[in-house]
Amino acid sequence: MEINRIGWIRTDFPAKFGIPRQSGLVEDLAGTVVFEAKYRNPDAFRGLEEFSHIWLVWEFSESARDKWQPMVRPPRLGGNIRKGVFATRSPFRPNPIGLSCVRLERIEMHPEYGPVLHVRGADLMDGTPILDIKPYVPHADSHPEAEGGFASRHKEDRLEVEFPEELEKKVPEHKRKALRGVLANDPRPAYQNDPERIYGFGFAGLEVRFTVREGLLTVCEVVPQG
Numbered sequence: 754m755e756i757n758r759i760g761w762i763r764t765d766f767p768a769k770f771g772i773p774r775q776s777g778l779v780e781d782l783a784g785t786v787v788f789e790a791k792y793r794n795p796d797a798f799r800g801l802e803e804f805s806h807i808w809l810v811w812e813f814s815e816s817a818r819d820k821w822q823p824m825v826r827p828p829r830l831g832g833n834i835r836k837g838v839f840a841t842r843s844p845f846r847p848n849p850i851g852l853s854c855v856r857l858e859r860i861e862m863h864p865e866y867g868p869v870l871h872v873r874g875a876d877l878m879d880g881t882p883i884l885d886i887k888p889y890v891p892h893a894d895s896h897p898e899a900e901g902g903f904a905s906r907h908k909e910d911r912l913e914v915e916f917p918e919e920l921e922k923k924v925p926e927h928k929r930k931a932l933r934g935v936l937a938n939d940p941r942p943a944y945q946n947d948p949e950r951i952y953g954f955g956f957a958g959l960e961v962r963f964t965v966r967e968g969l970l971t972v973c974e975v976v977p978q979g
Contacts, residue, residue, distance in 0.1 A: 758812070758882040760788035765928065766878050767978070769815060771940045771954030771961075774829065775842075776809075776853035777874040779934035784855065784875035786883055793867030798860060806889035807857045809875065812882040813849035821847045828942035830903060840902065853877065854889055911937050912970040923975040928957050936963065936970050 763785040766772045773779050786809070801807070824835040825843040838846055855872040863869045870886070914936045924932055940954055946965075953962040955978050962974040 756884055758789065758884060759792045759886070760786055760883045762786050762809070762811070762872075762875060762877050762879070762881050762883055764875055764877055764879045764881075765931075765957040767955040769878055771935060771956060772878060773876045773935060773938055776855055776876045778876070778938055779931055780856065780874045781931035781934055782874055783928075783931070784872045784877065786870035786872060786886070787866050788868065788883075795862070795868055798868045801857070801886070801888065802860055804857060804888040806854055807870070807872070808887040808889055808894075809851075809853045809855060809872075809877070809883060810885035810887065811851045811853065811877060812884055813844035813846070813851055814880075814882050815844075815878065821845060827903075828944065830943065832942060832944035836903070842904075850884065851877075854894075910939065912939050912965065912968055913937075915969060915971040917972065920972050920975045924959065925957060932956055932961065936961075936972070939965070939970070941965065 765782070773782070821838065822845060823838055825838050825841055825845060826832050826835055827841050827843065830836070842851075844851070853876055855874045858871040858873055861869045861871060914933055916933065916936070921929055935956070941952060945952075948964065948966040951962050951964055951973065953960050953974075955961075958978055960974075960976050960978050961972060962976075963970050963972045965971075
């Protein structure tokens, strides 16, 4: 089977650390899907504007391995508990394919890139290859009664965020709410819990550094990347 990359997504995350664990957890995160030249025919997007949400099918391009393992250690479970790979959303799979549901804000007809999708809530790194786009159909895709297994145990976990005003002002105003959402969802793997450690990740051209102690995340530095 031959799979073609149809495009890629632009986001504020240059690396994997810091990206929300699931799509939709931070709805204010903006992303832009740009398509390869041969997929820019406007006819391919006709009717997509009628849907509020879409599925992105994408490639774990930074996590591909020659071999796969039947058991993985989900970071959310502390990195010590093994689960079957098919019971997780681990990137280390027989085929490195991801699936994310995002809000479709609008379709822009760009003079150079043709149809461009502006989305919200993506959990993807900048430059991630997109393999397909499908509309989200509420009456078929939504199952409120569904059981979430071990993935639901931490769904309400949040950190309190202390973001000094002088540091927050270094972040573009229209990106501050999204960044706070990322921080509140705790970017660290569950097995990292050193209150003295300074963590950091890239976001929107900035390096955001913070500490976590007893449920309080404190931003201690915001500097330009590079």
